[in-house]
Amino acid sequence: MANLAKFFELESRGSNLRQELIAGLTTFLAMVYSVIVVPNMLSSAGFPAESVFIATCLVAGLGSILMGLWANTPMAIGCAISLTAFTAFSLVSGQNVPIPVALGAVFLMGVVFTLISATGIRAWILRNLPESIAHGAGIGIGLFLLLIASNGVGLIVGSTKGIPVKMGEFTSFPVLMSLIGLACIIGLEKMRVKGAILWVIIAITIIGLIFDPKVTFGGQVFKMPSFGENSLFLQLDLAGALQATILPAVFALVMTAVFDATGTIRAVAGQGNLLDKDGQIINGGKALTSDSLSSLLSGLFGTAPAAVYIESAAGTAAGGKTGITAIVVGVLFLLMLFFQPLAFLVPSYATAPALMYVGLLMLSNVSKLDFNDFVGAMSGLICAVFIVLSANIVTGIMLGFASLVIGRMVSGEFKRLNIGTVAIAIILVAFYAGGWAI
Numbered sequence: 001m002a003n004l005a006k007f008f009e010l011e012s013r014g015s016n017l018r019q020e021l022i023a024g025l026t027t028f029l030a031m032v033y034s035v036i037v038v039p040n041m042l043s044s045a046g047f048p049a050e051s052v053f054i055a056t057c058l059v060a061g062l063g064s065i066l067m068g069l070w071a072n073t074p075m076a077i078g079c080a081i082s083l084t085a086f087t088a089f090s091l092v093s094g095q096n097v098p099i100p101v102a103l104g105a106v107f108l109m110g111v112v113f114t115l116i117s118a119t120g121i122r123a124w125i126l127r128n129l130p131e132s133i134a135h136g137a138g139i140g141i142g143l144f145l146l147l148i149a150s151n152g153v154g155l156i157v158g159s160t161k162g163i164p165v166k167m168g169e170f171t172s173f174p175v176l177m178s179l180i181g182l183a184c185i186i187g188l189e190k191m192r193v194k195g196a197i198l199w200v201i202i203a204i205t206i207i208g209l210i211f212d213p214k215v216t217f218g219g220q221v222f223k224m225p226s227f228g229e230n231s232l233f234l235q236l237d238l239a240g241a242l243q244a245t246i247l248p249a250v251f252a253l254v255m256t257a258v259f260d261a262t263g264t265i266r267a268v269a270g271q272g273n274l275l276d277k278d279g280q281i282i283n284g285g286k287a288l289t290s291d292s293l294s295s296l297l298s299g300l301f302g303t304a305p306a307a308v309y310i311e312s313a314a315g316t317a318a319g320g321k322t323g324i325t326a327i328v329v330g331v332l333f334l335l336m337l338f339f340q341p342l343a344f345l346v347p348s349y350a351t352a353p354a355l356m357y358v359g360l361l362m363l364s365n366v367s368k369l370d371f372n373d374f375v376g377a378m379s380g381l382i383c384a385v386f387i388v389l390s391a392n393i394v395t396g397i398m399l400g401f402a403s404l405v406i407g408r409m410v411s412g413e414f415k416r417l418n419i420g421t422v423a424i425a426i427i428l429v430a431f432y433a434g435g436w437a438i
Contacts, residue, residue, distance in 0.1 A: 008072055008322040015321040020074075023320025024328025027076050029195030030311035031329075034060065034078045035336055036201060036343050037351045038304055041081075044152070045088035047099060047302075049344065050228035055301035057225075057337045063294030063306050064330030068323030071286035075268050075312045076329040077294045080261075081358050082141040083253060084304035086393050089148055091249055094391055103232065104241030107299025109253040113292035116258065117285075130421055132373070133400045135365040136380030137256055140387025140396045142362025147388055149355035152348055153178045173212060174349035177204050181353030189357075194314065197354045204350035215347050225337040232302025248431050252394040253305055261291050261307040268308065272316035310361075375411055379404035398432055401425035 001017070010016060038056045043049035056079050063077030087106065091097045097105075115121070150156040151165075153174040159166040168175060181200045188196035208215035227233050241250065265288065268274075269281040276282055287308075294306035315325050336343070369377040383400025387393050405425045408417050 008324050010322060010324075013321040015319065017324065019319040020322055020324035021328055023074060023315040023318040023325040025332070026194050026318040027074075027309075027312050027315030027320065027325060028329045028332045029198055030314040031060075031076060031078055031309045032195070032333075032336070033197045033201055033351070033354050034081065034309070035333070036346050037081065037354055038079045038084050039343070040346075040348055040351050041084050041088045041148075041355075042304060044348075045092040047088070047092075048228060048230035048232065050226070050340070051230060051232045052303050053340055053343055054225055054227050054337060055232065055298070055303035057333050058301050059294060059297045059303055059306050061330045061332075061334035061337075062297060063290070064326045064333065066293065066330075067287065067290040067308075068326030068330065070323075071283045071290050072323035073269070073274060073281075073283060073287050074272055074315050074320035074322060074325035075265060075287060075291075075308045076315070076326050077291065077306050078309045078333075079298065079304040080257075080307040080309075081145065081355065082138075082362065083256060083307065085141065085145055085148060086249075086253065086256070087304045089144070090392050090394075095249075097246065097249075098237065098240065099232065100235050100237035101240035101243075101246060103236035103299050103302055104238045105246055105250050105253065106303075106305050107236050107238065107296060108241045109250050109257070109305060110292060110295030110297075110299055112250065112254050113257055113295055114289060116254070117288040117292045130376060130379070130404055132369060132376035132380035133383050133397065133404065134255075134258075135368045136383030136400050137387065137393065137397055138362050138365035139380070139384035141256070141393060142359040142365070143384065143388040144391070144393070145355050145359030145362070147391075149178070149352040149359065152355075153352045155179070174347075174352075177207065177349045178352040178356070181350065182356045185353055185357045194318075197357065200353055201346060201350045204353070205346045208347045208350060209345075212347065215345070217345055218341065220341040222338050223340045225340070227302075234300060235302060236299050244431075248394045248398075248428065251428075252397055255397065256393070257292070257295070257305060257307060261288075264308045264310050264312075265291065268310070268312045268316055272321055274321065375404065375407040375413060379407060394428075395432075398428040402429050 005011060035056050039049045039052040042052045060078040067073060067075050067077055087102055091102045092099060154168040154172055155175045156165050157168040181204050185196055185200050209217060274282045281287060291308050298304060298306050369380050371377045379400050382403045383396045386399045387396030402425055405422055408414050
């Protein structure tokens, strides 16, 4: 115990083992919904659900343990919902990219992301790329998630009367359950109920078992972990991912991860008082690299890119201050490998409220836009709106960068541009103008 306390700096950080264990369980309950939501999203795009479930549990488990042991921070890793949406609905379903190629793109993103983190380039990018575009991407992805979840349960459907979409059948069971579930999550989160999202998913699943004949329980609770007959383990196509048409998607994954994951780590570290006297994250370099290395596992195992979950803040709020919190989360995710039958019992309308809620949370990025910088704020909004209108995150980012550069030049603010922003804008526009973009 003495060696454990010394290794994880329990005393100097004002924590103890019991406090860390409780914090780890709290974080796990807050984010365990991801092993249900991620396989559902990816399977709708053609990924084999059984393989994705195993991969998602492994990435969350091993990534969180790596974060705890190496970086000694109470931050948990999981497959990012936003990047899952990009992989499933923009890359595979939207652009018909083969699944092995998409996994190759995820792995390549992990390689670039790790190099960026380890060499300090990530810090340079954060200093030189416009935050307005990053915030705009967050807003757009949030709207994208809302559209995907709403369409998945039939709340929003296609229209043939000139307007692209319309409201579906409001009184249908999936729609009502989704809307009621969303309202319940919001109410429970307001009351700070631990694991609110998970409890709502469980409650709606039980209701589905009672009233929905399509939801049935086969009687099996435990199952030995297996990637299944259609395993995606080591099925990535790196050569395909290096095609010119796929590289913009890799760039979009990297950029989204750079801003989203770094901002999340900073927010969690701030809440847990894990900043040094200069306001820098304690063991920040190791935390950033642990975060990016986890996406390498995603490409190898066959699932969506990983990132630190903002739900880690639930654990730091419960007193988590060291890597023990993250290790507890990782161990619990590895135990989830044996409960696969229960995970696949959950209907899509039980997970839709979770997607909608995460999407709504991402809309809070609007408050981070600086409207005193009119050109920057408008460019961020252009990025957000066209992500959802085009159902393509890369398209939104490209239009955001292009409008920012042109807007700055027209308004006489060209001195506010930097080489990085201009270079990225030119590269993205060239990809689209040349017809190489997906």
